[in-house]
Amino acid sequence: MKRRAWITLGAVVLGGGGVAAYAVASPSDGGGGVALRDKRPVKVYDLALPATATSRRELPRKDTEQFSLLGVSWTGATKRLHGTAQVRTHSIATGEWSGWRDLELDVDPLEKPEAGTRGASEPLWVGASDGVQVQVARKNGTTTVLPKGLQVNLVDPGVVTDAEAKQPGVTAEPAGFAVESDSPAASTSAAPTDTTSSSAAPTDTTSSSAAPTASASASTSPSASATVPTAPPSTVPKPPITSRAGWGADESKVDDPPTYNTDVKGVFVHHTDGANDYSCADSASIVRGIYAYHVDVEGWNDIGYNFLVDKCGTVFEGRAGGTDLPVLGAHTYGWNRESTGIAVLGNYVSTTASNAALTSIARIAAWKLGQYGGDPAGTVQLTAGATQTNYFAKSFTAGTQYTFNRISGHRDGFNTQCPGGSLYGQLQTIRDWAAGPVQGLKTTTVDGAGLSGTTYYTKGAITLHWSATTPAALISKYELLVDGKAVTTTGGSATSAAATLALGSHTVAVRATHQSGKTTTTPALKVVAETTAPTFSTTPKISLRTGTVNTTAVPVALGWKAADDKALREVKLLSPATATFGPTTTTSNRTAASGTASTWSMRAYDFAGNYRTSSPSYTPVILQETSAVKSGSWTSRSSTSYLGGKSYSSSSKSASLTWTFTGSSASWVVSRAASSGQAYVYVDGVKVSTVDLKSSTTQYRQAIWTKTWSSSATHKVKIVVVGTSGRPTITTDGLVYIK
Numbered sequence: 001m002k003r004r005a006w007i008t009l010g011a012v013v014l015g016g017g018g019v020a021a022y023a024v025a026s027p028s029d030g031g032g033g034v035a036l037r038d039k040r041p042v043k044v045y046d047l048a049l050p051a052t053a054t055s056r057r058e059l060p061r062k063d064t065e066q067f068s069l070l071g072v073s074w075t076g077a078t079k080r081l082h083g084t085a086q087v088r089t090h091s092i093a094t095g096e097w098s099g100w101r102d103l104e105l106d107v108d109p110l111e112k113p114e115a116g117t118r119g120a121s122e123p124l125w126v127g128a129s130d131g132v133q134v135q136v137a138r139k140n141g142t143t144t145v146l147p148k149g150l151q152v153n154l155v156d157p158g159v160v161t162d163a164e165a166k167q168p169g170v171t172a173e174p175a176g177f178a179v180e181s182d183s184p185a186a187s188t189s190a191a192p193t194d195t196t197s198s199s200a201a202p203t204d205t206t207s208s209s210a211a212p213t214a215s216a217s218a219s220t221s222p223s224a225s226a227t228v229p230t231a232p233p234s235t236v237p238k239p240p241i242t243s244r245a246g247w248g249a250d251e252s253k254v255d256d257p258p259t260y261n262t263d264v265k266g267v268f269v270h271h272t273d274g275a276n277d278y279s280c281a282d283s284a285s286i287v288r289g290i291y292a293y294h295v296d297v298e299g300w301n302d303i304g305y306n307f308l309v310d311k312c313g314t315v316f317e318g319r320a321g322g323t324d325l326p327v328l329g330a331h332t333y334g335w336n337r338e339s340t341g342i343a344v345l346g347n348y349v350s351t352t353a354s355n356a357a358l359t360s361i362a363r364i365a366a367w368k369l370g371q372y373g374g375d376p377a378g379t380v381q382l383t384a385g386a387t388q389t390n391y392f393a394k395s396f397t398a399g400t401q402y403t404f405n406r407i408s409g410h411r412d413g414f415n416t417q418c419p420g421g422s423l424y425g426q427l428q429t430i431r432d433w434a435a436g437p438v439q440g441l442k443t444t445t446v447d448g449a450g451l452s453g454t455t456y457y458t459k460g461a462i463t464l465h466w467s468a469t470t471p472a473a474l475i476s477k478y479e480l481l482v483d484g485k486a487v488t489t490t491g492g493s494a495t496s497a498a499a500t501l502a503l504g505s506h507t508v509a510v511r512a513t514h515q516s517g518k519t520t521t522t523p524a525l526k527v528v529a530e531t532t533a534p535t536f537s538t539t540p541k542i543s544l545r546t547g548t549v550n551t552t553a554v555p556v557a558l559g560w561k562a563a564d565d566k567a568l569r570e571v572k573l574l575s576p577a578t579a580t581f582g583p584t585t586t587t588s589n590r591t592a593a594s595g596t597a598s599t600w601s602m603r604a605y606d607f608a609g610n611y612r613t614s615s616p617s618y619t620p621v622i623l624q625e626t627s628a629v630k631s632g633s634w635t636s637r638s639s640t641s642y643l644g645g646k647s648y649s650s651s652s653k654s655a656s657l658t659w660t661f662t663g664s665s666a667s668w669v670v671s672r673a674a675s676s677g678q679a680y681v682y683v684d685g686v687k688v689s690t691v692d693l694k695s696s697t698t699q700y701r702q703a704i705w706t707k708t709w710s711s712s713a714t715h716k717v718k719i720v721v722v723g724t725s726g727r728p729t730i731t732t733d734g735l736v737y738i739k
Contacts, residue, residue: 042158042250042288043067044296049134049150057150059134066092067154068128068282069274069289072103072136073120073297075149077113081105083138083146085121090131097133098126104273106416108333110300111385117299119147122418123155125274125286125345153297157285160248224259224328224337231324234370236515239363239473241307241315241323247284251320253295254302258321259328261337263372265380267365268332269427270305270343270410271419276351283310286345287318294330304330305343307364313356315364318343324371334386334396335404335413340368348420358426359471362433365407366474366516369434377435378406391415407431433470436514440469443510443522447496450607452567456508456527457607458501465496466510466522479511481521486511501529533612534564534604542592542600542618543708544667544736549701551643553591554620554736561586562604562612574601574613594620594736619739621661622669625732628657632721641700642733643669649731651677653723663737664712667703668719671731674698677724679732681705684716693730701733712739 045065049057049072072085085103090096104122134152138144244251272290291303305318306329318341321327331341342364344357353361366376374380382404384396391411396402407430410418432439445465449458456462464480475492480499483506488497492515499508507524514520538561547555562571568583576598579588592598601615625634625648632655634648648657668681668691676693691705709715721730 040156040158042292043156044292045154045156046151046297047132047134047154049136049152051150054145055138057134057136057146059132059152061088061090061097061131061133063090063131064129064154065156066128066130067126067132067156068285069123069125069155069157069293070132071121071123071153071293071297072134073118073149073151073153074147075118076147077117077119077298078109079119079147081119081121081136081147082142082144083136085136086134087124087126087152088133089126089129091126092128092130097131100135101126104416104418106414106418108304108331108414108416110330111333111336114299118149118297120153120293120298122273123290123293123297125272125278125289127275127278127282153293155289155292155297157288157292158248160284160288224261226257226259228322229260229262229325231322232371234367235373235517236363236366236370238324238367239315239360241317241364242284244317244320247287247316249288249291249320253291254320256301258302258319258325260321261326261328261339263338264326264340264368265338265372265374265406266335266340266382266404267368267376267407268335268339268341268410268413269361269407269419269423269430270331270341271348271353271423272308272343272345273347273418274345276311276346276348278311278345280310280312280314283312283314283316283345286310287316300330302330304341306331306340307342308345309342309357309360309364310345311354311357313354313360315360326372332410332413334384334388334398335382337385338382344419344423348423349417350420350422352422353426355471358430359433359473362430362471363473365430366434369406370516374406375435376406377431379403380406389415391417405431407434433474435518436470436474436516437518437520438468438470438475438512438514439520440467441510441512441520441522442467443525446508446525446527448609449527450569450609452569452607454526455567456525457566457609458527458529459531459608459610460503460529461498461500462508462527463496463498464508464510464525467495468512470512470514474515476513476515476517479513481507481509481511481524483507501527503529503531528566528608530566530606530608531610532565532606533610534562534568534606535612536602536604536614537561537563538586539614539616540600540602541616541664542590542620542738543665544620544703544706544738545589546667546703546706548699549622549643549667549669549703549733549736550594551622552593554594554622555703556590556592556620556738558588558590558600559586560602560614562602564604564606564610567607569605569607571602571604574603575599575615592618592620594622621663621737621739623659623661623735623737625657625734628659628735631656631658637731639700642671643701644734647671647731647733649729650721651723651728651730653721653728655721656718657732658716658718659735660714660716661735661737661739662712662714663739664710665706665708665738666715666717667706667736668717669733669736670702670704671733672699672702672704675727675729677727677730678722679730680720680722682716682718682720683707685718690722692724694727703736 086100294300302319308316329341381401387398409424447463449456472493478490479486480488480497508527509524511521540560542556545557571581573579597619599617603613605611633652634650672695678692681689
């Protein structure tokens with residue numbers, strides 16, 4: 001029953017004409033004196049909905065005192081409102097009126113309501129507001145009358161100070177405010193509040209009602225008791241929980257001591273309804289608002305949920321009695337005596353819950369079920385405490401056992417869409433995360449090693465990276481396994497680990513240990529540690545090729561061959577230019593500066609990162625016609641189109657030019673036209689080719705014939721005019737060789 005206190009009543013007049021009661025406590029109730037009078041306490045304002053018609057109730061737009069949460073209530077806790085209830089609110093922040101919002105009316109009744117408790121919608125968080133408009137209508141096509149005593153109830157969650165929030169034993173309201181009224185639905189209340197709200201990280205707090213002990217026995221009996229039981233240890237760690245003092249619970253609101261179940265066999269997941277765009281700094285205020293709504297509006301003894309979770313993952317202690325104890329809640333009609341209830345702040349009909357929220361639900365569920373040997377992924381037999389039908393039209397008979405998932409949705413036990421279709425669809429994820437093993441574990445990359453086929457190669461030091469879909473908070477540790485043995489151990493938030501491998505072939509894997517102790521191991525990777533560098537079986541070499549020759553750029557072909565004892569990865573050209581080639585590539589067409597010695601540096605890499613460099617030097621040399629020994633008749637020609645501005649031309653049969661040089665490659669450079677003739681090419685006295693200079697277009701400085709030797713030596717290249725009929729003339733533009 002609600003506790004009575006000696007109070008002095010006053011009145012707060014609302015802008016819309018409503019009146020809300022408040023009270024001033026006597027100095028004897030230990031509130032702490034007048035020092036706290038300047039703080040805004042939790043308040044509840046009740047506005048009656050005029051009985052203007054049998055099928056409809058309306059409250060026109062009204063200016064009000066500040067509030068952030070509201071709902072509609074009526075006389076009689078067992079009565080239902082068959083219809084719709086919609087509200088609009090005026091935002092203090094924007095100065096605008098919101099659109100119409102529906103209130104959730106499929107709310108669980110109390111299993112054993114006391115006199116004076118009221119029926120009510122779910123509370124709706126709307127943010128700081130100072131105006132309201134309400135319309136309630138009965139269901140179309142029915143003659144069911146609307147319940148009596150319809151009110152809109154506005155809750156101002158007030159403000160809590162840091163000092164109050166940090167007092168783990170706070171049980172009194174701020175001095176100057178106490179709440180009581182003849183009707184539970186008309187009360188106005190105050191609670192210690194926090195100016196910084198719950199934006200800080202949750203703290204791991206344990207209720208002072210009982211401490212965990214090493215032994216306890218579970219029972220299948222659905223009975224509840226006022227006797228404080230012993231808290232059994234859990235198989236998994238307790239997650240951080242913001243205590244009731246931490247979110248500013250006014251403990252003077254709670255009249256009756258907590259009642260305890262025998263154990264916790266299952267978990268029911270809820271949503272609180274309301275907007276999802278709240279700031280997590282307001283989460284404690286939302287919890288205070290729900291608390292005040294449950295107690296001061298509906299007349300309950302305490303908040304109904306055992307735990308509440310915001311979208312940032314902060315967990316709040318709900319109903320008093322000890323987070324580590326099987327406190328009887330008021331969250332799922334007919335199933336409260338064997339379960340705990342976890343509510344997520346917000347509406348998840350069409351919006352999925354955040355991973356942070358899912359993680360916290362999984363941690364709380366695993367911890368509570370772990371106290372009584374329950375598998376979060378399993379099923380359980382629960383005894384119905386009421387005859388009813390759930391959201392899926394499944395009927396239950398009081399006293400009969402039914403199978404539930406250990407982690408179920410509110411709608412599984414009661415005819416409501418709570419926790420919303422989207423969050424309901426995420427329950428399997430919660431079960432998987434809570435039960436383990438770690439989900440989605442896979443290796444992603446291996447630093448310090450190269451992959452060839454299915455084998456990684458390294459010089460020894462590697463860093464293995466991985467990912468998992470199970471949140472880190474539910475993972476105890478990761479281990480890097482080399483040949484099946486753990487060589488490195490990290491925390492559950494790690495995503496990589498390093499190791500140095502001995503020379504040879506190894507298997508490498510990652511093993512994740514869930515907080516439940518279950519393990520998951522990735523498929524093993526084959527990793528070979530080796531330090532042998534690649535070799536150049538053919539030293540990088542340039543040879544002359546056909547193409548257009550300039551005095552500054554000579555067309556050449558770069559050739560090489562590299563190999564490795566394991567697996568060649570690539571070959572890089574480092575100078576005089578840069579390029580990267582695959583392991584099977586052995587040639588590349590380039591140009592080289594003539595008359596200048598250039599270092600052709602190449603480096604071969606294997607997949608382990610070992611490498612070898614080869615850097616030979618070569619000089620392309622251009623020999624003009626004046627450097628050749630002439631026979632027969634030759635005419636000198638001048639043009640900027642020729643190499644060096646000059647060339648030799650002859651139409652005399654058997655006229656020749658001979659160049660002598662020491663090198664490894666040579667090319668003959670000519671001018672070509674439609675009237676150009678043919679020439680014989682002799683190398684070291686042997687005729688090796690007949691070259692036709694005829695071309696449909698006129699071309700200058702063309703390397704038309706090339707020859708390359710395996711090594712550098714002295715050679716003679718002789719060209720002889722064939723004297724082709726009708727086009728006997730050839731024009732030569734010099735000889736290029738590689739020195």
